[in-house]
Amino acid sequence: MSAQYDDGTILLDDATLERFHRATGGEAWPCYQCGTCTATCPWGRVRQEPLLVRTLMRNAQLGIDEDGESLWLCTSCGICEDRCPRGVPIVRILRALRSLAWKDRRIPEGLPSVLWAVHRDGNPYSLPPCERTRWADDLEVKEFEPTDEMLLYLGCTASYDRRIQKVARSVVGGLRAAGVQFGTLGASEPCCGETALAMGQTAFAAEIAEANAKLFAARGVKTVVTISPHCFDMFQNHTPRLDEGFEALHYTQFLARLVSAGRLVCRGSFPRRVAFHDPCYLGRRNGEYDAPRTVLESIPGAEIVELEESRAGALCCGAGGGRMFLETPVGERFSDLRVRQAANAGAEVLATACPFCITCLEESAPQVDQPLKVMDVAEIAARALEPEGADVEATASGR
Numbered sequence: 001m002s003a004q005y006d007d008g009t010i011l012l013d014d015a016t017l018e019r020f021h022r023a024t025g026g027e028a029w030p031c032y033q034c035g036t037c038t039a040t041c042p043w044g045r046v047r048q049e050p051l052l053v054r055t056l057m058r059n060a061q062l063g064i065d066e067d068g069e070s071l072w073l074c075t076s077c078g079i080c081e082d083r084c085p086r087g088v089p090i091v092r093i094l095r096a097l098r099s100l101a102w103k104d105r106r107i108p109e110g111l112p113s114v115l116w117a118v119h120r121d122g123n124p125y126s127l128p129p130c131e132r133t134r135w136a137d138d139l140e141v142k143e144f145e146p147t148d149e150m151l152l153y154l155g156c157t158a159s160y161d162r163r164i165q166k167v168a169r170s171v172v173g174g175l176r177a178a179g180v181q182f183g184t185l186g187a188s189e190p191c192c193g194e195t196a197l198a199m200g201q202t203a204f205a206a207e208i209a210e211a212n213a214k215l216f217a218a219r220g221v222k223t224v225v226t227i228s229p230h231c232f233d234m235f236q237n238h239t240p241r242l243d244e245g246f247e248a249l250h251y252t253q254f255l256a257r258l259v260s261a262g263r264l265v266c267r268g269s270f271p272r273r274v275a276f277h278d279p280c281y282l283g284r285r286n287g288e289y290d291a292p293r294t295v296l297e298s299i300p301g302a303e304i305v306e307l308e309e310s311r312a313g314a315l316c317c318g319a320g321g322g323r324m325f326l327e328t329p330v331g332e333r334f335s336d337l338r339v340r341q342a343a344n345a346g347a348e349v350l351a352t353a354c355p356f357c358i359t360c361l362e363e364s365a366p367q368v369d370q371p372l373k374v375m376d377v378a379e380i381a382a383r384a385l386e387p388e389g390a391d392v393e394a395t396a397s398g399r
C-alpha cells in the first residue's frame with residue numbers, strides 16, 4: 001500500500017497505482033497541479049484549512065490512499081471542474097476514490113446505515129415503503145398510465161420529508177391548474193440511486209439505474225418529471241435508455257414549458273423581492289439556469305434580483321455529494337454565506353428548487369438580521385395561482 005510519511009517522503013507501490021488507475025480510468029492524469037480547484041472550492045471560505053483538491057488529484061495520479069475526512073467533504077458542486085483549465089472530471093475521480101474507500105472500509109460513521117436503508121427500504125431515511133404516498137393522502141393523485149402526459153417522480157425526500165412534501169403538493173397544484181394529465185408510481189416508486197452514487201457506491205447506483213430504466217420501459221414512461229434536481233441528474237445522466245427511452249425533466253423545466261405555452265397563468269400576485277439560488281444539480285451540472293427564472297418572472301408582482309454569485313458561479317448550499325447525511329458544524333455551512341448574500345441583495349424571499357437546498361438554506365436563514373423566507377419556486381407559483389394570493393398547496397378538489 002502506498003504511504004506518505006511526515007517528512008514528506010512518499011512510498012509508492014505498483015499494485016496500488018494500478019488499482020487507482022483502474023478505478024479512476026486514469027482521468028486524473030491531465031491535472032498539472034495548478035491549484036485552481038483548491039482555490040475555488042467553497043470549503044476554503046468556511047474553514048481555516050481549505051479542502052486540498054489539488055492534493056487529492058495528485059494522490060489519485062500517484063496511487064496514494066486518502067485517510068481522514070478530505071474525501072468525504074466534497075459536495076460535488078462542480079465549481080472546481082468548471083474552472084479547471086485541464087477539464088479534469090474532479091467529482092467523478094473523487095467518487096472513484098470513495099468507491100475504493102468503501103472496499104477498504106474507510107467510511108465515515110453513519111454512511112453505511114444510509115446505504116443499507118436504500119438497499120432495504122428503497123430510501124435513505126430508513127422509512128417504510130408503504131408510507132411513501134402519505135404526502136398525497138388527501139390529494140387523490142392517481143397511478144401513472146402510459147397515456148398520461150408525464151410521470152411525476154417524487155423522489156425520497158419529497159415523499160418522506162414533511163417540509164418538502166409541501167413543495168410536492170405545490171407542484172401538483174401547478175400541474176392541475178394547467179390541466180396536465182399525470183400520475184405517480186405510488187408506493188412502488190423506487191429510489192433514483194443518486195444517494196448511492198454520491199457516496200461512491202457506483203456499482204450499486206448503476207444497478208438501481210438499470211432497474212429504473214426497465215421499470216420506466218415496462219410502464220410506458222415517455223417523460224419523467226422530478227421534484228429534486230438530484231433525481232433529475234440521475235435520470236438524465238446516469239440511467240440507461242431502453243427501447244424508445246424517456247425524457248427526463250426537472251419540474252421547473254416542465255412548468256416553464258407550461259408558462260411559455262400559455263397553459264400556466266398566475267392570476268394572483270406575489271409582491272415580494274425574490275432572489276433565486278441556483279441548485280448545483282440543476283444549474284452547473286445540467287446547464288439549466290433559465291427555467292426557474294422563467295417561472296418566477298411569470299408571477300405578477302415578484303421582483304427578481306440576482307445574488308452576488310449566481311448561475312454558473314452560484315455558491316453551493318453544502319448538501320450534495322452525500323453531505324446531506326453527514327454533520328457539518330455550525331460556522332462551516334456554505335448556506336450561511338448564501339443567506340447573507342440574499343440579505344445583501346435585499347431579498348425578502350430566497351427561492352430555490354431543490355429539497356436539499358431548501359433544507360440547508362432554511363436552517364441558515366435565522367443567521368441574518370432581516371426577515372428572510374426560504375421558498376421553493378413551486379410554492380411561490382402556487383401562491384400566485386389564486387387571485388387573492390392564498391396558500392395553494394394542492395387539495396383533492398382541484399388544486
Ligand code: SF4
Pocket residue numbers: 030031032033034035036037038053054057080083084085086087088090
Ligand atoms: S484545477 Fe484542474 S489542473 Fe488545476 S490542480 Fe485542479 S484538477 Fe489539476
Ligand code: SF4
Pocket residue numbers: 037040041042043051053073074075076077078079080081090091
Ligand atoms: S466539487 Fe465543489 S466541494 Fe467538491 S472539490 Fe470541487 S469545489 Fe470543492
